[in-house]
Amino acid sequence: MKKFLSLIVIVFMFSSCGSQDKTLASIENTVNITDNAKPKLIVGIVVDQMRYDYLTRFDSKFGEGGFKRMINEGFNCKNNHFNYVPTYTGPGHASVYTGTTPKYHGIISNNWYDKEIKETVYCASDDSVESVGTTGYAGKMSPQRMLTTSFADENRLFTQMRGKTIGIAIKDRGAILPAGHTANAAYWFHGKEEGAWITSTFYRNELPQWVKDFNTSDAAGSYFKIWDTYQPIETYTESGNDLNDFEGGFKGQETATFPYDLAALKSENNGFDILKATAYGNSLTVDFAMAAIKGEALGQDDDTDVLAVSFSSTDYVGHNFGVNSKEIEDTYIRLDRDLERFFNYLDTTIGEGEYTVFLTADHGAVDVPAYLQSIKIPAGYLDYNDRKERFTTFLESSYGTKDIVENVSNNQIFFNKEKLKELNLNIHEVEQALVDEQISYPNIAKVYTATTMNSTNYTTGIEALLQNGFNQKRSGDVIVVDDIAHIAYSRTGSTHGSGLNYDTHVPLLFFGKGINHGETYTKTVIPDIAPTISALLGVSFPNGSTGDVLGFVID
Incomplete structure (x- = not known):
């Protein structure tokens, strides 16, 4: 009986070795195929x-x-x-x-306002x-x-x-x-x-x-x-x-x-x-x-x-x-x-x-x-000049100056942080005040703060898309979303x-x-x-x- 068991073990060992050789050969072939x-x-x-x-x-x-x-x-x-x-x-x-979004690769637009140098920069420019x-x-x-x-x-x-x-x-x-x-x-x-x-x-x-x-x-x-x-x-x-x-x-x-x-x-x-x-x-x-x-x-x-x-x-x-x-x-x-x-x-x-x-x-x-x-589908054009006038009036009446806002571009509002400190204003309170003001304007569908983008994890809807496009160091302090099919553009041609x-x-x-x-x-x-x-x-x-x-x- 012991001899029989020993024979089985020996056969198993040899067959295992043969199987292992075949496996190694298969792996080698797979590697070659993969390379080729x-x-x-x-x-x-x-x-x-x-x-x-x-x-x-x-x-x-x-x-x-x-x-x-x-x-x-x-x-x-x-x-x-x-x-x-x-x-x-x-x-x-x-x-x-x-393989990622502006949140990580940092290209938040074609042009954007650079908060550090206080200038608008182009995504590919390099002096x-x-x-x-x-x-x-x-x-x-x-x-x-x-x-x-x-x-x-x-x-x-x-x-x-x-x-x-x-x-x-x-x-x-x-x-x-x-x-x-x-x-x-x-x-x-x-x-x-x-x-x-x-x-x-x-x-x-x-x-x-x-x-x-x-x-x-x-x-x-x-x-x-x-x-x-x-x-x-x-x-x-x-x-x-x-x-x-x-x-x-x-x-x-x-x-x-x-x-x-x-x-x-x-x-x-x-x-x-x-x-x-x-x-x-x-x-x-x-x-x-x-x-x-x-x-x-x-x-x-x-x-x-x-x-x-x-x-x-x-x-x-x-x-x-x-x-x-x-x-x-x-x-x-x-x-x-x-x-x-x-x-x-x-x-x-x-x-x-x-x-x-x-x-x-x-x-x-x-x-x-x-x-x-012309075919009765809701659409239209944005009047940025009217928005600017209303917004300037709001800032001056609420804070005594429009200078708390440094830049408005790419549907984002950038604060002048130094001016906020000088006036002893709470940035989060000002953010929310601007949200409440902007949402009352014609053809603005939604408004969000940078604080919201940084503190809330969205997984669906326009909010998730905004968050994936929001880069904490480069994006603005308030983000505006326009109505569907409403653009700031000429009455001819398309945009995006x-x-x-x-x-x-x-x-x-x-x-x-x-x-x-x-x-x-x-x-x-x-x-x-x-x-x-x-x-x-x-x-x-x-x-x-x-x-x-x-x-x-x-x-």
Whole structure:
């Protein structure tokens, strides 16, 4: 019996060893597969001011190789939202790549009042650096005001700085903030009379030869041509009449109607800047992005590279013509073709199935309130001058001076703390007094204090969005929320910034290497993107990330 038991033990030991060897081999194979499964290139695409419904409204006009390719081959998160206020370009781009909200990354708006230096600052400005590629101020930019890392930064750290990062956008902030702090370069388009892609000494002291070659190639100048609809205008049934009262248009042309002779209009519309506000600005961005892939040899070695591309022209067109315009429809039809051209180039240079793309937006936009009013939907325009007069009168009658308020901007009121102390005023009592005053004004829906934002944990509603956008050191002392579909803007064109669905609901598409095929109506939020890409790459999450990994997206 003992001999029999000994034999069983010996057999078990040998079989265990064999099993362990197989397990180790399996682990080794898994590691190899995992290493090989990493994409050679991550392409992050942010479409400025893209509402989610543009995917569905214009679906019948799209080809098979752009948006539809991403949907048909990749994963579509249909209920994707921003989870903070304000929904502006700077905070949007920062949040996509850092995986957190302004509460932590610190980009609380495009411009904000700096309480320490008592001046308004721009999210990407940096006087400590110099312009490269232009002699003007346009290049004095960097990501220095962004407080956290991006997933591109974490990829650089993980690869011992071998994996490259390049940021590209017509807008400086659309290139700089996504690229992060460790980028090899970020490039943005300087229009006016120059029409050149530029950078700053934060990244390098001179433009690389491939950028110089691109700038001298007249690629930008080639787009000074007729902008007419890509397809017959009578087929554009997904948008309003071409001639209406709700669009801005260009100087030098009497009506905001197709076609637009850009060569003839450029002199009255700041030269190359007119291209920014047309569909051709996106085409130029793709041209430059492809040149960057070749010039920087992106995706050509074993270390994953990151290319951050933002299409800014969609925002300029939306602001000018509105979300229901023929111009916006044509811009997205043409962008779809540009995406197809871009993906085909990636197939050729990187290899089909060797790269990963995500596409989202930095915010949406509201329908032109004047148009909404014309069809009896509640909407309107804000009279800030009337608010200012009433508020000044209140301050002077209540406190004897208006100087207790230092600044009013971005729907926030900033106190002069020194003046409050001088007058021996209790800051919390003044906060509440201003709340009670502001809530009585027309078209103000809600008002909150900084104390409330710091002391109450909100999980739902506009209050949670405000809190996610509230940075204790940078934000104001009283926060104002306007009525739905009420904006401080011209009566033509669209804008954004609220926590409402028309501003928060934006696309989120993934496709390429390591991505599942499917779709979901499960709610996802913008900060989920960066940790998801980090998980795909096996790198650390951005250091301030608060988003979740979308495990159902990853194959």
